[in-house]
Amino acid sequence: MVVKDHHFLEDMHTKVTHEFSKTLEMFGLTPADARLFVTLYLHQGPMTLDEMSQALGKSKTSMSTGVRGLLDQGLVERVWKKGFRKDLYQANENLYRNFMSSYIKKWQSAANGQKNTIESMEGELKDRIQKYNNQEEMQQADQLYRRMEDMVRFHEWIAEAFKELDPSDNDHPSD
Amino acid sequence: MVVKDHHFLEDMHTKVTHEFSKTLEMFGLTPADARLFVTLYLHQGPMTLDEMSQALGKSKTSMSTGVRGLLDQGLVERVWKKGFRKDLYQANENLYRNFMSSYIKKWQSAANGQKNTIESMEGELKDRIQKYNNQEEMQQADQLYRRMEDMVRFHEWIAEAFKELDPSDNDHPSD
DNA sequence: AATTACGTACAGTTAAAACTGTACAGAGTT
DNA sequence: AACTCTGTACAGTTTTAACTGTACGTAATT
Numbered sequence: 001m002v003v004k005d006h007h008f009l010e011d012m013h014t015k016v017t018h019e020f021s022k023t024l025e026m027f028g029l030t031p032a033d034a035r036l037f038v039t040l041y042l043h044q045g046p047m048t049l050d051e052m053s054q055a056l057g058k059s060k061t062s063m064s065t066g067v068r069g070l071l072d073q074g075l076v077e078r079v080w081k082k083g084f085r086k087d088l089y090q091a092n093e094n095l096y097r098n099f100m101s102s103y104i105k106k107w108q109s110a111a112n113g114q115k116n117t118i119e120s121m122e123g124e125l126k127d128r129i130q131k132y133n134n135q136e137e138m139q140q141a142d143q144l145y146r147r148m149e150d151m152v153r154f155h156e157w158i159a160e161a162f163k164e165l166d167p168s169d170n171d172h173p174s175d
Numbered sequence: 176m177v178v179k180d181h182h183f184l185e186d187m188h189t190k191v192t193h194e195f196s197k198t199l200e201m202f203g204l205t206p207a208d209a210r211l212f213v214t215l216y217l218h219q220g221p222m223t224l225d226e227m228s229q230a231l232g233k234s235k236t237s238m239s240t241g242v243r244g245l246l247d248q249g250l251v252e253r254v255w256k257k258g259f260r261k262d263l264y265q266a267n268e269n270l271y272r273n274f275m276s277s278y279i280k281k282w283q284s285a286a287n288g289q290k291n292t293i294e295s296m297e298g299e300l301k302d303r304i305q306k307y308n309n310q311e312e313m314q315q316a317d318q319l320y321r322r323m324e325d326m327v328r329f330h331e332w333i334a335e336a337f338k339e340l341d342p343s344d345n346d347h348p349s350d
Numbered sequence: 351a352a353t354t355a356c357g358t359a360c361a362g363t364t365a366a367a368a369c370t371g372t373a374c375a376g377a378g379t380t
Numbered sequence: 381a382a383c384t385c386t387g388t389a390c391a392g393t394t395t396t397a398a399c400t401g402t403a404c405g406t407a408a409t410t
Binding site: 355357365366369377 | 381382383384385386387388389390391392393394395396397398399400401402403404405406407408409410
Binding site: 008009012013015016019020022023026041042044095096099100106107110111114117118121124125128137140141143144147148150151153154155157158161164165 | 183184187188190191194195197198201216217219270271274275281282285286289292293296299300303312315316318319322323325326328329330332333336339340
Protein backbone atom coordinates (compact mmCIF):
# COMPACT_ATOMS: atom_id res chain seq x y z
CA MET A 1 0.00 0.00 0.00
CA VAL A 2 2.69 2.42 0.97
CA VAL A 3 4.77 1.38 -2.01
CA LYS A 4 1.80 1.77 -4.27
CA ASP A 5 1.19 5.27 -3.00
CA HIS A 6 4.79 6.08 -3.46
CA HIS A 7 4.56 5.10 -7.08
CA PHE A 8 1.47 7.15 -7.47
CA LEU A 9 3.12 10.26 -6.14
CA GLU A 10 6.24 9.76 -8.16
CA ASP A 11 4.18 9.15 -11.21
CA MET A 12 2.12 12.25 -10.74
CA HIS A 13 5.28 14.22 -10.19
CA THR A 14 6.56 13.05 -13.56
CA LYS A 15 3.34 13.81 -15.35
CA VAL A 16 3.05 17.26 -13.86
CA THR A 17 6.62 18.00 -14.80
CA HIS A 18 6.00 16.93 -18.33
CA GLU A 19 2.83 18.92 -18.70
CA PHE A 20 4.01 22.11 -17.12
CA SER A 21 7.22 21.96 -19.11
CA LYS A 22 5.18 22.28 -22.27
CA THR A 23 3.89 25.61 -21.07
CA LEU A 24 7.32 26.85 -20.15
CA GLU A 25 8.65 25.83 -23.52
CA MET A 26 6.24 28.31 -25.01
CA PHE A 27 8.13 31.00 -23.16
CA GLY A 28 11.15 30.06 -25.17
CA LEU A 29 12.81 27.65 -22.79
CA THR A 30 14.36 24.59 -24.30
CA PRO A 31 12.73 21.32 -23.27
CA ALA A 32 15.71 20.57 -21.08
CA ASP A 33 15.68 23.93 -19.32
CA ALA A 34 11.95 23.72 -18.82
CA ARG A 35 12.20 20.33 -17.14
CA LEU A 36 14.99 21.60 -14.98
CA PHE A 37 12.99 24.56 -13.84
CA VAL A 38 9.95 22.50 -13.00
CA THR A 39 12.09 20.08 -11.06
CA LEU A 40 13.39 22.93 -8.99
CA TYR A 41 9.95 24.40 -8.64
CA LEU A 42 8.43 21.20 -7.32
CA HIS A 43 11.24 20.41 -4.98
CA GLN A 44 10.90 21.66 -1.46
CA GLY A 45 14.00 23.63 -0.63
CA PRO A 46 16.93 24.44 -2.89
CA MET A 47 18.92 21.81 -4.79
CA THR A 48 22.54 21.18 -5.60
CA LEU A 49 23.80 20.39 -9.07
CA ASP A 50 24.27 16.80 -8.07
CA GLU A 51 20.72 16.48 -6.86
CA MET A 52 19.37 17.90 -10.07
CA SER A 53 21.62 15.64 -12.03
CA GLN A 54 20.25 12.64 -10.23
CA ALA A 55 16.66 13.78 -10.36
CA LEU A 56 16.76 14.25 -14.11
CA GLY A 57 19.23 11.55 -15.00
CA LYS A 58 21.44 13.97 -16.88
CA SER A 59 25.07 14.91 -16.42
CA LYS A 60 26.20 17.52 -13.98
CA THR A 61 27.60 19.55 -16.86
CA SER A 62 24.16 19.86 -18.35
CA MET A 63 22.81 21.02 -15.03
CA SER A 64 25.52 23.60 -14.75
CA THR A 65 24.83 25.13 -18.14
CA GLY A 66 21.09 24.74 -17.73
CA VAL A 67 20.94 26.45 -14.39
CA ARG A 68 23.10 29.25 -15.67
CA GLY A 69 20.60 29.97 -18.40
CA LEU A 70 17.73 30.01 -15.95
CA LEU A 71 19.73 32.28 -13.70
CA ASP A 72 20.36 34.72 -16.55
CA GLN A 73 16.67 34.88 -17.26
CA GLY A 74 15.93 35.59 -13.63
CA LEU A 75 13.89 32.44 -13.18
CA VAL A 76 16.12 30.81 -10.61
CA GLU A 77 18.19 32.17 -7.80
CA ARG A 78 21.26 31.06 -6.00
CA VAL A 79 20.91 30.63 -2.31
CA TRP A 80 23.38 30.43 0.54
CA LYS A 81 23.62 28.07 3.43
CA LYS A 82 26.20 28.59 6.12
CA GLY A 83 29.12 26.23 6.00
CA PHE A 84 27.93 24.43 2.89
CA ARG A 85 30.32 24.22 -0.01
CA LYS A 86 28.02 23.31 -2.84
CA ASP A 87 26.02 25.83 -4.77
CA LEU A 88 22.32 25.79 -4.03
CA TYR A 89 19.62 26.90 -6.43
CA GLN A 90 15.92 27.35 -6.15
CA ALA A 91 13.14 28.39 -8.45
CA ASN A 92 11.80 31.84 -7.94
CA GLU A 93 8.29 32.16 -6.63
CA ASN A 94 5.84 34.38 -8.48
CA LEU A 95 5.74 32.31 -11.61
CA TYR A 96 3.64 34.76 -13.51
CA ARG A 97 5.65 37.85 -12.76
CA ASN A 98 9.00 36.22 -13.41
CA PHE A 99 8.14 34.48 -16.61
CA MET A 100 6.21 37.34 -18.06
CA SER A 101 8.82 39.92 -17.31
CA SER A 102 11.61 37.74 -18.60
CA TYR A 103 9.60 37.04 -21.69
CA ILE A 104 8.66 40.62 -22.31
CA LYS A 105 12.17 41.80 -21.81
CA LYS A 106 13.31 39.39 -24.45
CA TRP A 107 10.68 40.56 -26.90
CA GLN A 108 11.28 44.21 -26.23
CA SER A 109 14.98 44.12 -26.71
CA ALA A 110 14.76 41.94 -29.79
CA ALA A 111 12.04 44.04 -31.36
CA ASN A 112 13.92 47.24 -30.69
CA GLY A 113 17.16 45.86 -32.01
CA GLN A 114 15.60 44.62 -35.21
CA LYS A 115 13.65 47.81 -35.65
CA ASN A 116 16.77 49.89 -35.40
CA THR A 117 18.67 47.74 -37.83
CA ILE A 118 15.92 47.94 -40.37
CA GLU A 119 15.55 51.65 -39.91
CA SER A 120 19.20 52.21 -40.59
CA MET A 121 19.02 50.09 -43.72
CA GLU A 122 15.96 52.04 -44.68
CA GLY A 123 17.95 55.24 -44.53
CA GLU A 124 20.70 53.74 -46.60
CA LEU A 125 18.23 52.67 -49.23
CA LYS A 126 16.57 56.07 -49.28
CA ASP A 127 19.87 57.69 -50.15
CA ARG A 128 20.45 55.32 -52.99
CA ILE A 129 16.97 55.42 -54.32
CA GLN A 130 17.33 58.94 -55.60
CA LYS A 131 20.32 58.13 -57.75
CA TYR A 132 18.44 55.54 -59.76
CA ASN A 133 17.67 56.23 -63.37
CA ASN A 134 16.73 52.74 -64.45
CA GLN A 135 12.98 52.56 -64.30
CA GLU A 136 12.65 48.95 -63.30
CA GLU A 137 15.20 49.03 -60.54
CA MET A 138 13.66 52.20 -59.27
CA GLN A 139 10.38 50.43 -58.96
CA GLN A 140 11.90 47.46 -57.22
CA ALA A 141 13.72 49.63 -54.75
CA ASP A 142 10.55 51.49 -54.04
CA GLN A 143 8.63 48.31 -53.35
CA LEU A 144 11.33 47.17 -50.96
CA TYR A 145 11.32 50.53 -49.27
CA ARG A 146 7.63 50.41 -48.65
CA ARG A 147 7.92 46.96 -47.15
CA MET A 148 10.62 48.17 -44.84
CA GLU A 149 8.36 50.90 -43.62
CA ASP A 150 5.77 48.28 -42.80
CA MET A 151 8.31 46.25 -40.93
CA VAL A 152 9.35 49.19 -38.81
CA ARG A 153 5.74 49.89 -37.96
CA PHE A 154 5.28 46.22 -37.19
CA HIS A 155 8.08 46.31 -34.66
CA GLU A 156 6.70 49.42 -33.08
CA TRP A 157 3.35 47.76 -32.55
CA ILE A 158 5.00 44.76 -31.04
CA ALA A 159 6.89 46.91 -28.58
CA GLU A 160 3.70 48.69 -27.68
CA ALA A 161 1.67 45.53 -27.26
CA PHE A 162 4.19 43.83 -25.05
CA LYS A 163 4.61 46.89 -22.96
CA GLU A 164 0.98 46.60 -22.06
CA LEU A 165 1.45 42.97 -21.18
CA ASP A 166 4.12 43.75 -18.61
CA PRO A 167 2.96 42.65 -15.14
CA SER A 168 5.14 45.27 -13.47
CA ASP A 169 2.96 47.95 -15.03
CA ASN A 170 -0.35 46.34 -14.23
CA ASP A 171 -1.86 45.14 -10.99
CA HIS A 172 -1.54 41.40 -11.12
CA PRO A 173 -1.79 39.53 -7.86
CA SER A 174 1.44 37.89 -6.77
CA ASP A 175 1.12 34.13 -6.76
CA MET B 176 27.17 51.33 -62.24
CA VAL B 177 23.99 49.47 -63.05
CA VAL B 178 25.59 46.22 -61.99
CA LYS B 179 26.80 47.78 -58.79
CA ASP B 180 23.32 49.03 -57.98
CA HIS B 181 21.93 45.65 -58.72
CA HIS B 182 24.28 44.15 -56.19
CA PHE B 183 23.30 46.76 -53.69
CA LEU B 184 19.64 46.00 -54.01
CA GLU B 185 20.17 42.27 -53.89
CA ASP B 186 22.38 42.66 -50.91
CA MET B 187 19.89 44.78 -49.04
CA HIS B 188 17.20 42.29 -49.87
CA THR B 189 19.25 39.56 -48.24
CA LYS B 190 20.02 41.62 -45.17
CA VAL B 191 16.42 42.65 -44.68
CA THR B 192 15.30 39.06 -45.04
CA HIS B 193 17.78 37.94 -42.46
CA GLU B 194 16.86 40.63 -39.99
CA PHE B 195 13.14 40.39 -40.28
CA SER B 196 13.31 36.62 -40.06
CA LYS B 197 14.73 36.98 -36.59
CA THR B 198 11.59 38.75 -35.50
CA LEU B 199 9.34 36.17 -37.06
CA GLU B 200 11.25 33.39 -35.39
CA MET B 201 10.18 34.90 -32.11
CA PHE B 202 6.62 34.15 -33.12
CA GLY B 203 7.56 30.51 -33.16
CA LEU B 204 8.38 30.09 -36.84
CA THR B 205 11.35 27.94 -37.64
CA PRO B 206 14.23 29.78 -39.30
CA ALA B 207 13.36 28.14 -42.58
CA ASP B 208 9.68 29.08 -42.44
CA ALA B 209 10.55 32.60 -41.43
CA ARG B 210 12.85 33.09 -44.38
CA LEU B 211 10.26 31.67 -46.68
CA PHE B 212 7.62 34.03 -45.42
CA VAL B 213 9.83 37.07 -45.77
CA THR B 214 10.74 36.04 -49.29
CA LEU B 215 7.08 35.92 -50.17
CA TYR B 216 6.44 39.15 -48.38
CA LEU B 217 9.12 41.05 -50.23
CA HIS B 218 8.27 39.62 -53.62
CA GLN B 219 5.88 41.63 -55.69
CA GLY B 220 3.06 39.36 -56.72
CA PRO B 221 2.57 35.72 -55.76
CA MET B 222 5.19 33.02 -56.27
CA THR B 223 5.25 29.44 -57.42
CA LEU B 224 7.00 26.68 -55.53
CA ASP B 225 9.73 26.65 -58.14
CA GLU B 226 10.36 30.34 -57.78
CA MET B 227 10.63 30.03 -54.03
CA SER B 228 12.89 27.07 -54.42
CA GLN B 229 15.19 29.05 -56.64
CA ALA B 230 15.04 32.19 -54.53
CA LEU B 231 16.05 30.34 -51.38
CA GLY B 232 18.25 27.69 -52.92
CA LYS B 233 16.29 24.93 -51.25
CA SER B 234 14.45 21.96 -52.69
CA LYS B 235 10.91 22.15 -53.93
CA THR B 236 9.88 19.61 -51.33
CA SER B 237 11.00 21.95 -48.58
CA MET B 238 8.98 24.74 -50.13
CA SER B 239 5.94 22.55 -50.28
CA THR B 240 6.06 21.60 -46.64
CA GLY B 241 7.11 25.05 -45.59
CA VAL B 242 4.32 26.83 -47.40
CA ARG B 243 1.81 24.37 -46.00
CA GLY B 244 2.83 25.30 -42.49
CA LEU B 245 2.48 28.99 -43.22
CA LEU B 246 -0.87 28.33 -44.80
CA ASP B 247 -2.08 26.48 -41.69
CA GLN B 248 -1.10 29.42 -39.55
CA GLY B 249 -2.98 31.77 -41.80
CA LEU B 250 0.12 33.73 -42.74
CA VAL B 251 0.08 32.94 -46.42
CA GLU B 252 -2.71 32.47 -48.90
CA ARG B 253 -3.13 30.59 -52.09
CA VAL B 254 -4.09 32.63 -55.06
CA TRP B 255 -5.61 31.83 -58.45
CA LYS B 256 -4.64 32.94 -61.89
CA LYS B 257 -6.74 31.98 -64.86
CA GLY B 258 -5.26 29.31 -67.03
CA PHE B 259 -2.19 28.83 -64.89
CA ARG B 260 -1.41 25.36 -63.70
CA LYS B 261 1.03 25.99 -60.91
CA ASP B 262 -0.02 26.88 -57.41
CA LEU B 263 0.58 30.47 -56.48
CA TYR B 264 1.13 31.74 -52.98
CA GLN B 265 1.46 35.15 -51.45
CA ALA B 266 2.07 36.51 -48.00
CA ASN B 267 -0.91 38.01 -46.31
CA GLU B 268 -0.90 41.73 -45.79
CA ASN B 269 -1.62 43.05 -42.31
CA LEU B 270 1.47 41.64 -40.73
CA TYR B 271 0.50 42.66 -37.27
CA ARG B 272 -2.99 41.29 -37.26
CA ASN B 273 -2.05 38.01 -38.83
CA PHE B 274 0.95 37.24 -36.74
CA MET B 275 -0.59 38.34 -33.51
CA SER B 276 -3.78 36.42 -33.97
CA SER B 277 -1.96 33.30 -35.06
CA TYR B 278 0.33 33.67 -32.11
CA ILE B 279 -2.38 34.29 -29.61
CA LYS B 280 -4.41 31.42 -30.85
CA LYS B 281 -1.48 29.13 -30.30
CA TRP B 282 -0.95 30.39 -26.77
CA GLN B 283 -4.59 30.24 -25.84
CA SER B 284 -5.17 26.71 -26.95
CA ALA B 285 -1.95 25.46 -25.44
CA ALA B 286 -2.56 27.22 -22.15
CA ASN B 287 -6.10 25.92 -21.92
CA GLY B 288 -5.07 22.41 -22.76
CA GLN B 289 -2.34 22.30 -20.18
CA LYS B 290 -4.54 23.93 -17.58
CA ASN B 291 -7.21 21.30 -18.03
CA THR B 292 -4.75 18.46 -17.85
CA ILE B 293 -3.25 19.77 -14.64
CA GLU B 294 -6.67 20.40 -13.14
CA SER B 295 -7.72 16.86 -13.76
CA MET B 296 -4.54 15.56 -12.19
CA GLU B 297 -5.18 17.89 -9.31
CA GLY B 298 -8.53 16.27 -8.72
CA GLU B 299 -6.99 12.84 -8.86
CA LEU B 300 -4.42 13.83 -6.29
CA LYS B 301 -7.01 15.37 -4.02
CA ASP B 302 -8.86 12.07 -3.85
CA ARG B 303 -5.74 10.21 -2.93
CA ILE B 304 -4.49 12.72 -0.46
CA GLN B 305 -7.18 11.91 2.07
CA LYS B 306 -6.25 8.27 2.22
CA TYR B 307 -2.73 8.96 3.34
CA ASN B 308 -1.68 8.03 6.82
CA ASN B 309 2.05 8.32 6.45
CA GLN B 310 3.01 11.72 7.73
CA GLU B 311 5.87 12.38 5.34
CA GLU B 312 4.08 11.36 2.19
CA MET B 313 1.12 13.38 3.28
CA GLN B 314 3.33 16.41 3.49
CA GLN B 315 4.89 15.75 0.10
CA ALA B 316 1.55 15.28 -1.54
CA ASP B 317 0.36 18.48 0.00
CA GLN B 318 3.32 20.42 -1.30
CA LEU B 319 2.74 19.06 -4.76
CA TYR B 320 -0.91 19.90 -4.55
CA ARG B 321 -0.19 23.49 -3.67
CA ARG B 322 2.17 23.81 -6.57
CA MET B 323 -0.45 22.48 -8.90
CA GLU B 324 -2.86 25.09 -7.71
CA ASP B 325 -0.28 27.72 -8.58
CA MET B 326 0.17 26.24 -12.01
CA VAL B 327 -3.52 26.35 -12.73
CA ARG B 328 -3.65 29.96 -11.67
CA PHE B 329 -0.63 30.65 -13.82
CA HIS B 330 -2.36 29.29 -16.88
CA GLU B 331 -5.43 31.33 -16.14
CA TRP B 332 -3.41 34.50 -16.03
CA ILE B 333 -1.74 33.65 -19.27
CA ALA B 334 -5.06 33.14 -20.98
CA GLU B 335 -6.27 36.43 -19.61
CA ALA B 336 -3.17 38.34 -20.62
CA PHE B 337 -3.14 37.06 -24.16
CA LYS B 338 -6.79 37.73 -24.56
CA GLU B 339 -6.05 41.36 -23.99
CA LEU B 340 -3.30 41.27 -26.55
CA ASP B 341 -5.61 40.10 -29.30
CA PRO B 342 -5.76 42.66 -32.09
CA SER B 343 -9.25 41.55 -33.10
CA ASP B 344 -10.51 42.82 -29.75
CA ASN B 345 -8.65 46.10 -29.80
CA ASP B 346 -8.51 48.86 -32.34
CA HIS B 347 -5.21 48.46 -34.06
CA PRO B 348 -4.71 50.16 -37.38
CA SER B 349 -4.46 47.79 -40.31
CA ASP B 350 -1.01 47.99 -41.82
C1' DA C 351 -6.79 7.20 -73.81
C1' DA C 352 -2.15 8.63 -73.68
C1' DT C 353 0.91 12.01 -72.19
C1' DT C 354 2.72 15.72 -69.66
C1' DA C 355 3.04 18.69 -65.59
C1' DC C 356 2.54 19.44 -60.83
C1' DG C 357 2.55 18.70 -55.76
C1' DT C 358 3.59 15.75 -51.97
C1' DA C 359 4.77 11.13 -49.21
C1' DC C 360 8.47 8.75 -47.84
C1' DA C 361 13.12 6.96 -47.02
C1' DG C 362 17.59 8.33 -46.67
C1' DT C 363 20.96 11.95 -45.84
C1' DT C 364 22.90 16.07 -44.03
C1' DA C 365 23.04 19.76 -40.69
C1' DA C 366 22.19 21.45 -35.96
C1' DA C 367 21.35 20.99 -31.14
C1' DA C 368 21.77 18.66 -26.87
C1' DC C 369 24.38 16.06 -24.03
C1' DT C 370 28.52 13.66 -21.85
C1' DG C 371 33.25 12.73 -19.93
C1' DT C 372 37.52 14.35 -19.12
C1' DA C 373 40.45 17.65 -17.62
C1' DC C 374 41.44 21.77 -15.29
C1' DA C 375 41.12 26.19 -12.47
C1' DG C 376 39.98 28.13 -8.15
C1' DA C 377 38.29 27.96 -3.41
C1' DG C 378 38.39 25.49 1.10
C1' DT C 379 40.41 22.44 4.23
C1' DT C 380 44.20 20.22 6.66
C1' DA D 381 52.01 24.14 0.93
C1' DA D 382 49.74 19.83 -0.22
C1' DC D 383 45.30 18.00 -0.74
C1' DT D 384 40.34 17.77 -1.61
C1' DC D 385 36.23 19.31 -3.46
C1' DT D 386 33.29 21.87 -6.70
C1' DG D 387 31.90 24.13 -11.02
C1' DT D 388 32.77 24.77 -15.85
C1' DA D 389 35.39 24.80 -20.65
C1' DC D 390 36.03 22.01 -24.32
C1' DA D 391 36.18 18.18 -27.61
C1' DG D 392 33.76 14.43 -28.99
C1' DT D 393 29.41 11.88 -29.24
C1' DT D 394 24.55 11.09 -29.51
C1' DT D 395 20.05 12.69 -30.50
C1' DT D 396 16.93 15.50 -32.99
C1' DA D 397 15.46 18.47 -36.67
C1' DA D 398 15.89 20.01 -41.43
C1' DC D 399 16.50 18.96 -45.97
C1' DT D 400 16.82 16.30 -50.47
C1' DG D 401 15.77 13.02 -54.41
C1' DT D 402 13.01 9.68 -56.08
C1' DA D 403 8.75 7.89 -56.93
C1' DC D 404 3.89 8.17 -57.31
C1' DG D 405 -1.08 10.01 -57.43
C1' DT D 406 -3.89 13.40 -59.50
C1' DA D 407 -5.25 16.78 -62.75
C1' DA D 408 -4.68 19.14 -67.04
C1' DT D 409 -3.49 18.79 -72.00
C1' DT D 410 -3.12 16.52 -76.43
